[in-house]
Amino acid sequence: MLHDSITPxxxxxxxxxxxTRDGYGQGLVAAAEDDDRVVxxxxxxxxxxxxxxxxxxxxxxxxxxxxxxxxxxxVASGMAALGKVPFxxxxxxxxxxxxxxxxxxxxxxxxxxxxxxxxxxxVSVGPDGATHQAIxxxxxxxxxxxxxxxxxxxxxxxxRMVRFAAQHEGPVYIRIGREKTPVVTTAEASFAxxxxxxxxxxxxxxxxxxxxxxxxxxxxxxxxxxxxxGLAVDVYHFGTVKPLDTExxxxxxxxxxxxxxxxxxxxxxxxxxxxxxxxxxxxPTQVIRVGVHDQYGQxxxxxxxxxxxxxxxxxxxxxxxx
Amino acid sequence: xxxxxxxxxxxxxxTANEIRQDIIEMLVAAGSGHTAGPLDMADIFALLxxxxxxxxxxxxxxxxxxRLVLSAGHICPVLYATLAHAGYLPKEExxxxxxxxxxxxxxxxxxxxxxxxxxxxxxxxxxxQAVGMALAARMNNPYTSQMVYCVTGDGELNExxxxxxxxxxxxxxLHNLVTIVDRNGIQIDGFTKDVMPLENLRAKWEAFGWHVxxxxxxxxxxxxxxxxxxxxxxxxxxxxxxHTIAAKGVDVFERDFRWHGNPPGKGPEDRVPRSEQxxxxxxxxxxxxxxxxxxxxx
Numbered sequence: 001m002l003h004d005s006i007t008p009x010x011x012x013x014x015x016x017x018x019x020t021r022d023g024y025g026q027g028l029v030a031a032a033e034d035d036d037r038v039v040x041x042x043x044x045x046x047x048x049x050x051x052x053x054x055x056x057x058x059x060x061x062x063x064x065x066x067x068x069x070x071x072x073x074x075v076a077s078g079m080a081a082l083g084k085v086p087f088x089x090x091x092x093x094x095x096x097x098x099x100x101x102x103x104x105x106x107x108x109x110x111x112x113x114x115x116x117x118x119x120x121x122x123v124s125v126g127p128d129g130a131t132h133q134a135i136x137x138x139x140x141x142x143x144x145x146x147x148x149x150x151x152x153x154x155x156x157x158x159x160r161m162v163r164f165a166a167q168h169e170g171p172v173y174i175r176i177g178r179e180k181t182p183v184v185t186t187a188e189a190s191f192a193x194x195x196x197x198x199x200x201x202x203x204x205x206x207x208x209x210x211x212x213x214x215x216x217x218x219x220x221x222x223x224x225x226x227x228x229x230g231l232a233v234d235v236y237h238f239g240t241v242k243p244l245d246t247e248x249x250x251x252x253x254x255x256x257x258x259x260x261x262x263x264x265x266x267x268x269x270x271x272x273x274x275x276x277x278x279x280x281x282x283x284p285t286q287v288i289r290v291g292v293h294d295q296y297g298q299x300x301x302x303x304x305x306x307x308x309x310x311x312x313x314x315x316x317x318x319x320x321x322x
Numbered sequence: 323x324x325x326x327x328x329x330x331x332x333x334x335x336x337t338a339n340e341i342r343q344d345i346i347e348m349l350v351a352a353g354s355g356h357t358a359g360p361l362d363m364a365d366i367f368a369l370l371x372x373x374x375x376x377x378x379x380x381x382x383x384x385x386x387x388x389r390l391v392l393s394a395g396h397i398c399p400v401l402y403a404t405l406a407h408a409g410y411l412p413k414e415e416x417x418x419x420x421x422x423x424x425x426x427x428x429x430x431x432x433x434x435x436x437x438x439x440x441x442x443x444x445x446x447x448x449x450x451q452a453v454g455m456a457l458a459a460r461m462n463n464p465y466t467s468q469m470v471y472c473v474t475g476d477g478e479l480n481e482x483x484x485x486x487x488x489x490x491x492x493x494x495x496l497h498n499l500v501t502i503v504d505r506n507g508i509q510i511d512g513f514t515k516d517v518m519p520l521e522n523l524r525a526k527w528e529a530f531g532w533h534v535x536x537x538x539x540x541x542x543x544x545x546x547x548x549x550x551x552x553x554x555x556x557x558x559x560x561x562x563x564x565h566t567i568a569a570k571g572v573d574v575f576e577r578d579f580r581w582h583g584n585p586p587g588k589g590p591e592d593r594v595p596r597s598e599q600x601x602x603x604x605x606x607x608x609x610x611x612x613x614x615x616x617x618x619x620x
Contacts, residue, residue, distance in 0.1 A: 061461070065486075066486075066489065070447075070450075070486065071450045071486035074447040074487070075487070076454060077447075078391075078454020078458065079455070079457060080454075081439065081440065081451065082385075084461070102483070109441050110441045111432070
């Protein structure tokens with residue numbers, strides 16, 4: 001049973017493929033049309049982050065800062081101090097990767113209303129290699145008090161999250177990817193901030209698959225095959241990594257014996273860690289984390305890398321069956 | 323710019339002297355903190371808060387106020403003491419500096435104390451924030467007279483982020499941004515010329531598109547004139563390199579980099595024993611009155 005936010009024929013047909021960064025770029029234009037406080041800054045990656053649509057439509061509200069991510073974070077903080085709602089966009093490896101202290105002090109600690117877009121997150125960046133594959137950004141951001149951390153499942157959700165972030169008071173981090181990924185949700189679905197969504201329901205499931213970001217598709221495909229093999233599973237999508245939906249986790253641990261978390265990120269410090277931390281303190285349940293295990297990425301195709309680092313459909317099934 | 327009369331200068335010098343005494347008392351009560359920078363910036367802070375800035379201590383969030391961004395957060399004792407004189411907080415509270423629960427955090431925190439425009443301490447990021455404020459003010463009103471002032475140290479100019487921010491301000495021709503550099507020639511590890519030479523500092527700023535002035539940072543009239551000129555510069559950000567004497571006002575502390583990061587009672591002992599440092603500093607300042615001379619520059 002698929003939740004009604006999920007494309008109905010997702011599992012029976014070839015999925016439509018689209019960029020989460022397109023969702024960001026379109027969402028930003030929509031947010032800016034609704035609210036003239038919205039401004040955008042970019043560090044010489046305007047086209048590849050899809051900030052260029054905003055820059056073309058609102059040139060007077062766009063600041064090109066050049067290749068200077070640390071400056072960009074703090075300039076945005078200053079603009080927020082005068083009532084603007086700045087979105088800053090770069091690759092996640094550089095923002096927040098390079099600019100973490102500026103984000104901590106001048107945005108987080110300072111309680112500045114800045115929205116941070118980390119593009120090209122994950123190993124699926126592909127041929128650019130490890131230097132450009134951010135697999136630590138969730139950890140870097142979720143450790144900051146007051147920081148909201150969001151990871152959309154697809155293009156539509158990226159769009160919804162950007163429009164939510166524009167109206168949310170306080171710092172928000174949104175991680176998006178480089179490659180086209182399956183369009184998992186419908187265009188009409190709504191975004192429930194801080195709420196996990198049970199996107200697939202098994203019969204009396206004893207295993208729950210918890211996914212964040214674009215690996216939701218692989219997770220759903222794994223669930224379909226697990227059910228066919230006779231293992232009842234539920235699938236939850238955590239678009240909001242922080243604040244973590246602990247109510248959903250309470251429900252899950254009351255019912256399930258095993259949790260499998262899925263993320264395109266280091267298993268240390270990421271979404272799976274957040275789940276394990278909470279579950280260990282409240283209702284100890286086995287948590288198996290699918291993600292990158294203490295390694296850097298490398299060049300390759302997205303498919304090769306997702307498989308090599310153990311985040312493909314088979315790997316998720318193996319984790320559920322372990 | 324408002325007219326600065328000779329009587330105003332005398333009043334500001336007297337206020338600066340009182341701020342210096344507060345700084346000594348705060349640092350002694352805290353038992354840690356920075357001495358040299360706060361002392362040598364007292365004249366400029368008195369000028370800014372009691373003559374230059376458009377602000378309202380009774381309404382700290384007034385949206386049209388000028389902004390003062392203290393990028394060199396470690397010299398916050400001079401900011402706190404000045405804010406207390408301006409009425410942002412009770413003077414008694416100054417002695418809570420660096421204590422548990424105090425609004426006067428070891429480095430400034432925006433949400434802790436009214437009048438503090440931003441949290442700072444990690445060096446270099448204040449100028450970026452000031453650039454952001456100036457950009458936003460100009461977006462709100464291209465003809466704005468709302469000014470953003472940023473105070474940086476000179477050691478702070480070692481930070482790459484300063485030059486990222488300087489490059490952007492130059493590109494954006496931010497006429498409403500004035501940076502004041504506390505050019506006291508020292509940083510924690512030594513003289514700036516030894517730790518990381520900054521000269522030719524004027525040429526560096528000019529190369530980034532800034533209007534540059536150099537002044538005696540203890541000559542209130544000279545600094546005021548430079549700020550007035552900076553406000554009138556069109557299509558360029560302005561920097562005022564304020565040549566100051568580290569720890570100005572307490573001659574036995576002056577020009578010694580070892581006073582950068584130590585409070586009275588924990589400073590170098592060759593000129594005054596630690597047990598007497600606080601008392602000697604206060605005595606020097608009390609007898610000095612408002613008589614710091616502009617000519618006492620070199």
